[in-house]
Amino acid sequence: MRLFLTLLLAAGLTAAASAQNTASVTAGGDYNDSAIDQSGGSLNNALVLQNGDHNSATVGQSAVPGFLAPISYDAYVEQTGNNNTVTQTQADVYGNGLIGVTSARVRAVQSGDDNTAWQSQTNQGCCGAGGLNTSDLIVDQSGNNNMSSQSQQVDGFVGATNNLAEVYQTGDDNMATQTQQDTGTKSARIDQGGSMNTASQLQDGRPGTGFTADIVQAGSFNSASQTQDHPNAGAGSASASIDQSGSENTATQSQENAIVGGAIQTATLVQDGFMNSSTQIQVAGSHTSTAVQIGDMNTFTITQSGVLGHTDTLSQIGNNLSATVTQN
Secondary structure (H helix, E strand, O other): OOEEEEEEOOOOOOOOOOOOEEEEEEEEOOOOOEEEEEEOOEEEEEEEEOOOOOEEEEEEEEEOOOOOOOOEEEEEEEEOOOOOEEEEEEEEEOOOOOOOOOEEEEEEEEOOOEEEEEEHHHHOOOOOOOEEEEEEEEEEEEEEOOEEEEEEEOOOOEEEEEEEEEEEEEEEOOOEEEEEEEOOOOEEEEEEEEEOEEEEEEEEEEOOOOOEEEEEEEEOOOEEEEEEEEEEOOEEEEEEEEEOOOOOOOEEEEEEEEOOOOOOEEEEEEOOOOOOEEEEEEEEEEEEEEEEEEEEOOOOEEEEEOOEEEEEEEEOOOOOOOOEEEEE
């Protein structure tokens, strides 16, 4: 049985009132396709529940030109079964929400094998002075061969902006990639349990913003990499941490300020197992690096460059260890 459900909701805009769109889809059975397209309303809510094999869910929420406030998007997809795919996008590219709150939240829960999740948020809205722009992306995958890709591009001109991206994966052969760009405070986390997992996170933005990135991996043959980049000079902070328990894992962390500024960069690494390797690079700004490796045949390399001072603390416990520290 094949069930195809498409919901297209469009709301006209008026200066006096905010339009609201709500859509809910529940599908049980094999080979189901569910699609929700919401555009125009300032308050959009979408819910998709699928129980079966080979399901596909697509949710799109977007704004049209106007001054509706608040702008609020909420999308949730839950899939139980094999070979599921979810794609969710939220976009406000017209600078809506000049007053009040611009809020966007996307969540996906997948339980089964061979799942894929693609989620993105693009928000070029402009909060009013003292307003708040919040964007959340969350994926929870339980099963084998899962893949998650999340992207946030938020550009709020005034007011505060807060960006959150999280991925939780339990199973084998998982891959997670997260990208956060432009303005605002950024927080990213990837938590993976199993072997042969890959985790990658990129954060870049304007001066004066704070970055926090964390990766936790439990298992062997895992790879983790994080990059934090302040493309302009100015005060800001960047905190990155990787925690790996298992053997033959690799970890790379890079923090960079384009030119000398007041950025405070902190990198933390913990590896518990044998034959693990790690590399940490910190450029410009003020640097602090802390690393702990427990086990045999582990290697560690740290490079710190700039004029504001460096601090490196390394603890290695085991045999046949290698450490290289460069500060200039």
